[in-house]
Amino acid sequence: MAGSLPLAACGGAGGGGSSGGGQSINVLMVANPQMTDIEKLTADTFTKDTGIKVNYTVLPENELRDKVTQDVATKAGQYDVATVGMYEVPIWAKNGWLHELGSYATADPNFDYDDLLKPMVTGLSGDDGKLYGMPFYGESSFLMYRKDVLSAKGLTMPERPTWQQVADLAAKLDGAEPGMKGICLRGLPGWGEVxxxxxxxVNTFGGTWFTKDWQAQVNSPEFTQAVKFYVDLLRAHGEPGAAQAGFTECLNSMSQGKVAMWYDATSGAGSLEDPNVSKVAGKVGYAYAPVAKTKSSGWLWAWAWAMPKTTQKADAAAKFILWASGKDYEKVVxxxxxxxxxxxxxRASTYQIPEYQQAAAAFGDVTLKAIQEADPTNPGTQPRPTVGIQFVTIPEFADLGTKVSQEVSAAIAGKNSVEKALADGQALAEQVAKKYAK
Known part of the structure; x- marks a missing residue:
């Protein structure tokens, strides 16, 4: 990243700090492939150019969420930069826990702030319209499937499948190759996992966590139907040990040829198409997120860089953030x-890079369209009380979603019934709703 950043660009606690040689910053990241990549590349690029050493702490998603929430909420100040998502950013910005980042980006002409995709900017802004999370990568969700395995079975995948079509295909693909299961779906507890x-x-089956006027709906017929469908599909044709499988486990299963289909984040496709880590590169097809009652159902998410207000190294942290989310870093990768x-x-420009267009030919267009189609203001069949597709944007949802997920994972493992899981979840949701219902 060329050009220096004015210290005045970022107000609030912990501003400034030397930006030069010998300085170091602490960065907390989720253990996804893109973060592993930046950890490998930093020393010979960013540190070499700026003299700023980056100390990374990399944790699995659930552990990351606990760690970063604890650090930021208690103002412990251990980290200068942390990866967070669209759920946390608006809430934490409202609490005054994060530095505003948009002014840093607009002050650096090399960053090209206007190139950022609008859904990403909107989802990572606070109520004041200012940007508090800088997207590192964005995603929706789609269905990944083995083209060769379907072809060998004489099966075809619709461009926009229904969930019933997916279930029917999973049954036919189960055992298509020795040890292969029909589908991989997350079963790991966690509001951001299963x-x-x-x-x-739930959304596309007609359910919702809460109605617009904060009536809890966790044990409603539509919510129940969706969860039963998901649990039954996993138990019948899902990966072994599904109750402990999250994004990483499903990525490994798909890339090693152990499952025929996988519904998850669009960001997983890059790893699947990398022949250095994937046995199925070039063999995978990509379809839009399966639906039932809605036209589309993909989620919207970004893993983004956030700067806690407690940092004493805001200048150096901002330099790292702009480098990590910049066009030049994409070229390095x-x-x-x-x-x-x-x-x-x-970034819109990513999809205009000839080399990327070639490498992402199988999934690039579907990914971009899925992101653009995702509507966090209207993700289901009825109005919602908050903005968000795969989460409810209130502080209590992290705890609520995680507690209900533990019950659902137990049902996936055969230790609990869906009905009991959702009855318990309804009681918890009703307690949350009391705070918001008028």
Missing amino acids: FAPLTTV GQKLGWSRVPAGK
Whole structure:
């Protein structure tokens, strides 16, 4: 990243700090492939150019959420930068926990702020319209499937499948190759693990966590039907140990040829198409998120860089953030690691890079359209009390969603019934609703 950043661009606690040689910053990241990549590339690029050393802490998603929430909410100040998502940013910005980042981006002409995709900017802004999370990569969700395996079975995948079609295909693809299961779906407890895909199923089946006037709906017929469908599909044709499988486990299963289909984040496609880590590169097809009662059902998410107000190194942290979300970093990834691994889904220009277009030919257009189609203001069949597709944007949802997810995971493992899981979830949701209902 060229050009220096004015210290005045960022107000609030912890501003400034030396930006030069010998300084270091602490960055907390989720353990996804894109973060592993940046960890490998930083020393020979960012640190070499700026003299700023980056100390990374990388954790699985659920552990990351606990750690970053604890650090930011208690103002412990251990980290200068942390990866957070569209759920946390608006809430934490309202609480005054985060530095505003938009002014840093607009002050640097090399960053090209206007190139950021509008859904990403909107989802990472606070109520005041200012940007508090800088997208590292953005995603929706779609269905990934083995083209060769379907073809060998004489089966075809619709461009926009229904969930019933997916279930029927899973039954036919189960055992298509030795040890292969029909589908991989997240079953790992966590509001951002099993309930990320599962809430999109709830939405398209006609369910919702809460009505617009804050009536809890966790044990409603539509919510129940969606969860039963998901649990039954996993138990019949899903991956072994599904109750402990999250994004990472499903990515591994799909890339190693152990499952025929996988419904999850569009960002998973880059790894699937990398022959250095995937046995199925070039063999995967991509279809839009399956539906039931809605026209589309993909989620909207970004893993984004946030700067806690407690940092004493705001200048150096901002330099890192703008580098990590910048066009030049995308080129570094493409040239050093392969263009399919570019952290995409955040910039319009990414989809105009010839090398990326070639590497992402199978999934690039579907990913971009899925992001553009995602509507966090109207993701289901009825009005919602908050903006968000696979989450409810209130502080209590992290705890609520995680507690209900534990019950659902137990049902996936055969230790609980869906009805009991959702009855318990309804009681918890009703307690949350009391705070908001008028």
